[in-house]
Amino acid sequence: MAGPLSQIRVLDLSRVLAGPWASQNLADLGAEVIKVERPKVGDDARGFGPPWVKDRAGSNTGDSAYFTSANRGKKSITLNIARPEGQALARALAAKCDVLIENYKHGDLARYGLGYEDLKADHPRLIYCSVTGFGQTGPYRERPGYDFMIQGMGGMMSVTGEPDATPGGGPQRAGVPIADIITGMYASIAICAALAHRAQGGAGQHLDLALLDSQIALLAYQNTNFFSTGTPPARIGNLHPNIVPYQPFRASDGEVIVACGNDAQFRKFCEVAGCPELAQDPRFASNGKRVENRVEITRLIQEVFGRKTTAEWLERLEAAGVPNGPINNLAQVFDEPQVKARGVKIELEHARAGALPLVASPMRFSATPLEYRLPPPLLGEHTDAVLRGLLGKSDAEIAQLRAAGVL
Helix, strand or coil, X not given: CCCCXXXXXXXXXXXXXXXXXXXXXXXXXXXXXXXXXXXXXXXXXXHCCCCEEECCCCXXXXXXXXXXXXXXXXXXXXXXXXXXXXXXXXXXXXXXXXXXXXXXXXXXXXXXXXXXXXXXCCCCCCEEEEEECCXXXXXXXXCCCCHHHHHHHCCHHHCCCCCCCCCCCCCCCCCCCHHXXXXXXXXXXXXXXXXXXXXXXXXXXXXXXXXXXXXXXXXXXXXXXXXXXXXCCCCXXXXXXXXXXXXXXXXXXXXXXXXXXXXXHHHHHHHHHXXXXXXXXXXXXXXXXXXXXXXXHHHHHHHHHCCCCHHHHHHHHHHHCCXXXXXXXXXXXXXXXXXXXXXXXXXXXXXXXXXXXXXXXXXCCCCCCCCCCCCCCCCCCCHHHHHHHHHCCCHHHHHHHHHCCCC
C-alpha cells in the first residue's frame, strides 16, 4: 500500500543534515524526493568520513556513513544552478513539485531566480521550506549557522554536562547534532501542516525554519524553569532538574538507570530495594521533597545499589514495575530483543555497497505502513531518468547539458 504522502513530489535543494533529515522523513512517508546536488562534488555530507561506505569488494565508495543516515528514499540529480541553464531546469522541476526544501543562506537562491517570490509567481501552490541557522528575519539572518555553534548559542550546552566543579565538568554538546535533527523534524511537521492547509483549498506558502529557534524550543521545561525562577538552569550531569530519583546508580559491576516518574513508583522502588523506610521518611515522601533533599536521598540509594550486580537490579526492578534500563553502547542497543522485534535495523540494496544497514523510521502506521524503496543514492544516479521523465528531455539534450557542465 502506498505511503501517506505518495501523491507528493519534493524538490530537495538542501545538503548536510537539517534539510536532508526533513526530506528523508517525507521520503519515508512515501513522497517522491528529488535531491539536487552539485556536479562532481555533491552534498558536502558525502565527504564527512571516515567511516566510509564500502563497496562489495571492500573498497571505499567515496560516500560517508554520515551521508547514508539522512538520504535514503531519494533520487539524486546533479545540477549547476550557478548557470542560467541550470536555473531554468531547477525552475522547471519546481513547477512539477509540491514542496521545495532549501538551506542556502538568506537571499542566496534569490540571486539565481529561485527564491520563494520568484517561484510563487508561476507556482502559487508550491510549499517552499527554508532551513537556515537564524531564519529569514532578524539581525542575524545573514549569518551562517552550524549545529555546534547553535547548541552553544541556544543554551543546550549550558544545561548539558557535569557541573564545572566536578571532574570532567563543563559545557558539553549533545552526542549527535541535535539542533540540525530537531530543525529537520520541525520542518517535516510544518510541511505536512502546509500540505493539509493546501488540501483544504489554501495556497502554498513560505515556511521559515531556523536552527536557533528549534534548539531553544527543544529545551522545553528548562525554558519554563528559567521563566519561573529567573535563574538560568545549571548543568547537573545525569540528574533531572525536576524529578528524583531519575538518574543512574552504580551497581557492583556497572550502572543502572532508575526513573521514578511519580511517588508510587518511588514506593515500589523502595520495597524492591529493601529500604521501605525511605518512602515513609517525610524528607523523601513526595517528589518535591526529594528534589529539595536530592543529595541525601541520592547518597542513601547509592549505598543500597552497590550491594547487587546490574543484572540483579534490572531483574528486580523490572519485576516490580519500576522504570529502569542499562546504559548500552550501540552494539548492545542493536542486540536488545525489543529493538530486534521492532525491526529498527533495516537493509537496503545499495548500488555499490550491496546490503546497506540503516535505521528504520520510528513512525509506524496501521493503514499506510512505510516502505523503504530506495537506498541512499549515488551522486547523480537519477539525473537522466528525472530529466527524461519529468521534463521530457531527450538523450541528446541531456548529453549536451552534461558536456556544457550544467549537469
